[in-house]
Amino acid sequence: HTKYLENAFEGEFTAKSISLAFYSGLFAYGGWNYLNFVTGELKDPYKNLPRAIWIGLPLVTCVYVLVNIAYFAVVPSTELLASPAVAVTFSTLMLGPKVVWCMPIFVALSVFGSVNGNLFTSARFFAMGSHEGQLPEIIGMINTRRCTPVPALLLTCFMSLLMLTTSDIYVLINYLSFAQWLWTGIVILGLLIMRKTKPDLHRPIRVNLICPLVFLLCSVFLTVMPMFAEPFETGMVLLIMLAGFPVYLVFFYKPKRNVPGEETFNSKITKMLQKLLEVVTPDEKFS
Template sequence: MFGVMAWIMPIFVGLSVFGGVNGLLFTSKRLFYVGAQEGHLPILFGMIHYKRCTPTPSLIFTCALSLVMLTTSDIYTLINYFSFIQWLWVGVAILGMMYLRWKKPDMSRPIKVSLAFPVSFFLCCVFLTVIPIYAQPVETGIGLLIVLSGVPVYLALIKNKKISPAVSSISAKITTELQKILEVMTPEKEE
């Protein structure tokens, strides 16, 4: 279709993928960082480098998880797991924002747009989660089980705070040593 310029399409696709990965790297490490700040992850992930003010432990953890994911032999299965879960949670977040807009209409919002935008985006998210369930039920089911496997861990360790003193002591020692190695600290809270 493009004739002599046929080489340009793979270049644009590559640039698009690079931009998407760049955005995911910037946001995913900060998700771990905020999760640790809220007490849902080990405190080490909520620490920042003392000079650069970057969440170094979260970045290293994200890198390690990415490298583990790359060990799969079937990249399409990995894409199915990741995209299904990503669009599922993006849809849940959009639904939550629409719910808050309905239940708390006077809440302060930095940006307020017509409801047509979030509703249409939510419908796209529903499409991107329902079609894979129909087309590849095994992969989406496994992806959902992987996500749901975190629920018992959350209930046992985070919500009930039932960590033994021995595990707490070992965790504190590991955190202290990693703080020294990575040169990280907990950020100062603004009051």
């Protein structure tokens, strides 16, 4: 995110540079919420989920902060801004040119671990949307032998390959971050409303009301500021998200008519993909 801090070094703080620096910086911590997607596969989630969050977040935050402090302490600001790979520049100054080859390997291993975590959790996210009737039924099915959500994994792979059509990683980060913080804010707002309107719901994991309120304010800031700094980019993100609305109305929202013996186009496609991918619904697998 040092690319967008160049104006800050020169004393030129603008709404655009600040918002983009926030997005790029927070992207490094973007995995904090992915554990919630696999709560159904955790052992004793009410105990282990908060424990994993309280242990993992401070640990990762300390490591990231210390790494960035090391970068700023060793690499001059001019070289930091001009470097295409800050970690390689840092290792060159600290370890010398003979050992600098190890840094790209460590970076590749870190990226591989991040991708593995994203694939593991994002696929469950799509599968849960299918179980709630918001995506095609085939997306929520699991493999008959390995119990993995193969259709959801293939969808995640396809979406990832689609994002590779652009080589500008910062555009992808900005698009993803705006959509992520927009919906995160909406979810937190919904939870606060439910806490007021449905106070008697079972809540096994409780937090102080100050935490979601502060988090909601941060989400509003990270959503509203880019609208003024980058209106075209944020407008495109909104259009992309709204493009799924008519598809949902046509294929999922309309009333279902159960005609005995009639096979719809969706059911034919679902059966064909089931045979091809060897998948069934979780209920069929474990019944």
